[in-house]
Amino acid sequence: MRRPLLAMVAVLLAALALAGPAASLTVVEVAREVRCPTCNTPLDVSDSPAAQRMKVFIAERIAEGDDKQQIIDALVDEFGRGVLATPPKEGFDLVAWIVPIVLVLAGLAAIPLVTRAWARRGRDAPAPEIAPEDAARLDEELRRRGD
Amino acid sequence: MADEPATDPGADPAADRRRLIGLVVGAVVTALIVVLLVVGLLNRGASTAIDDALDAGSRPPAPDLQLPVLVSGAGLPPAGQEAALADLRGKVVVLNLWASWCEPCREEAPVLESVWQRYRAKDVVVLGIDIQDLSDDARTFIREYGLTYPSLRDGSDGSKAALEATGVPETFVIDREGRIALHIAGPVSRTEQLTGPLDEVLTET
Numbered sequence: 175m176r177r178p179l180l181a182m183v184a185v186l187l188a189a190l191a192l193a194g195p196a197a198s199l200t201v202v203e204v205a206r207e208v209r210c211p212t213c214n215t216p217l218d219v220s221d222s223p224a225a226q227r228m229k230v231f232i233a234e235r236i237a238e239g240d241d242k243q244q245i246i247d248a249l250v251d252e253f254g255r256g257v258l259a260t261p262p263k264e265g266f267d268l269v270a271w272i273v274p275i276v277l278v279l280a281g282l283a284a285i286p287l288v289t290r291a292w293a294r295r296g297r298d299a300p301a302p303e304i305a306p307e308d309a310a311r312l313d314e315e316l317r318r319r320g321d
Numbered sequence: 322m323a324d325e326p327a328t329d330p331g332a333d334p335a336a337d338r339r340r341l342i343g344l345v346v347g348a349v350v351t352a353l354i355v356v357l358l359v360v361g362l363l364n365r366g367a368s369t370a371i372d373d374a375l376d377a378g379s380r381p382p383a384p385d386l387q388l389p390v391l392v393s394g395a396g397l398p399p400a401g402q403e404a405a406l407a408d409l410r411g412k413v414v415v416l417n418l419w420a421s422w423c424e425p426c427r428e429e430a431p432v433l434e435s436v437w438q439r440y441r442a443k444d445v446v447v448l449g450i451d452i453q454d455l456s457d458d459a460r461t462f463i464r465e466y467g468l469t470y471p472s473l474r475d476g477s478d479g480s481k482a483a484l485e486a487t488g489v490p491e492t493f494v495i496d497r498e499g500r501i502a503l504h505i506a507g508p509v510s511r512t513e514q515l516t517g518p519l520d521e522v523l524t525e526t
Contacts, residue, residue: 223423226422252455
């Protein structure tokens with residue numbers, strides 16, 4: 175029972191290894207990592223003349239056997255780092271990645287502190303004043319229940 | 322009434338201090354976000370300072386551009402090396418923003434070449450800046466149209482922003498003192514669009 179299954183998995187893995195990442199690379203996969211410099215939208219959804227030329231450039235580089243990173247590096251050489259759809263995770267650009275995470279963590283950390291402060295405020299608050307007629311009514315109700 | 326304490330029993334100096342710190346931090350964060358939004362909004366719209374100055378009859382200084390040479394000529398360094406617009410001070414410069422994917426640039430390339438041929442002996446330099454383009458495409462364009470005037474290269478949109486251009490093609494005439502004397506947004510379709518202003522600028526000493 176197990177042997178055919180294992181054989182099938184092995185064949186699948188071998189096929190994947192042979193196919194390699196470069197062979198399955200598509201223009202869209204690279205295009206979504208960069209932006210169109212004239213329209214400031216991701217390249218995969220841009221159709222401007224400049225974007226069309228960039229897609230041809232990507233297709234040619236894929237045909238030449240370049241991998242995704244090599245093509246992205248070539249586009250950065252041509253258009254500068256501003257062509258990247260997301261800021262690189264290094265140097266000052268790291269700020270764009272770290273700040274949102276820090277803010278979310280700070281928000282999560284603040285929740286127990288704030289709720290504890292609210293709970294304490296509720297506990298420490300003096301009992302509300304009761305009107306004499308309400309107090310009399312309450313006494314009356316309690317007396318009636320006690321009977 | 323007499324037995325009421327002089328101060329609020331709930332008052333706690335430490336809690337007040339914490340509340341104050343919270344308020345200050347909140348106010349600072351809010352102020353920072355507002356400043357970022359305002360700066361973002363102000364920088365969104367393209368500046369029109371150059372056109373405004375030209376409309377008012379003055380000549381604004383050309384931005385100090387420094388870019389790699391795509392195709393050399395007119396005394397510029399060889400291709401690949403950096404050249405500065407300021408290096409051409411003393412000459413009249415016809416600065417043209419272009420790209421190989423830009424259709425109107427195809428229309429004006431022969432016009433600019435003819436202006437270059439006619440004025441190159443009069444200390445005028447026609448200088449292209451190829452922007453937002455693939456360098457191989459740009460070189461193919463230059464060969465295709467037989468352009469002999471030099472071009473710089475700017476893959477980003479830095480020079481476009483510095484010149485307050487909204488697209489390609491756009492052309493500027495820069496006088497001998499490095500000031501912008503003319504701005505043509507859109508293609509130069511007739512040589513007269515440049516020859517008149519060039520003749521006028523050339524009469525200045």
